């Protein structure tokens with residue numbers, strides 16, 4: 780007998796999907812929002828690119844096929860959590876517009892947040908020292924240097940992290956979520 784399972788992504792929780800270059804500020808903003816929502820007693824979970832790649836997506840690389848698999852996995856898990864009313868914060872470069880749109884369309888209440896800083900700024904920040912290596916040709920397919928990043932055309936929120944503080948970013952996120960002031 781074939782069991783009829785509910786659609787994995789029907790539910791009430793929200794998904795806030797942070798996309799942007801490495802070093803743009805996705806993890807910083809997602810973590811700050813996570814702490815703020817947790818302090819308010821919200822059920823909240825963070826799916827961060829690095830943690831996902833160490834666990835759920837261990838072994839995947841940075842080809843388009845592997846990145847797409849990574850993003851689809853994150854979307855699937857985010858949908859399951861959201862079904863149970865959890866606010867899910869996703870922080871992943873998610874560089875391909877078609878895959879992002881495909882996954883976001885499966886999530887009933889998703890906000891796409893474009894975490895945006897120019898390449899010169901993220902190269903200057905070089906949080907993990909990866910841009911130096913990428914620019915020296917030591918990391919192939921590095922997003923923004925030798926691999927594409929397709930910015931959202933109509934994000935729900937566009938945060939220029941070279942122009943606003945982390946606190947201002949969190950403030951804008953809370954407002955966009957209808958949660959008022961930090």
Ligand SMILES: Nc1ncnc2c1ncn2[C@@H]1O[C@H](COP(=O)(O)OS(=O)(=O)O)[C@@H](OP(=O)(O)O)[C@H]1O
Pocket residue numbers: 800801802806828829832841845846847849850870871872873874907909918919920921922926
């Ligand atoms: N080739 C290449 N391109 C981009 N990024 C690279 C690459 N190799 C390693 N890294 C590190 O992996 C982090 C990005 O992983 P993601 O899972 O967010 O990427 S993706 O969404 O699947 O494209 C990214 O982390 P963040 O800096 O947090 O974005 C990098 O530290």
Ligand SMILES: Nc1ncnc2c1ncn2[C@@H]1O[C@H](COP(=O)(O)OP(=O)(O)O)[C@@H](O)[C@H]1O
Pocket residue numbers: 799800801802803804805806807808870894904906939940941943944945948
């Ligand atoms: N307005 C801002 N929003 C987010 N991060 C900022 C901002 N201004 C400066 N930064 C700094 O930029 C860096 C972003 O790193 P990170 O959050 O790891 O980026 P990502 O997760 O996109 O790779 C951090 O060192 C952070 O302190």
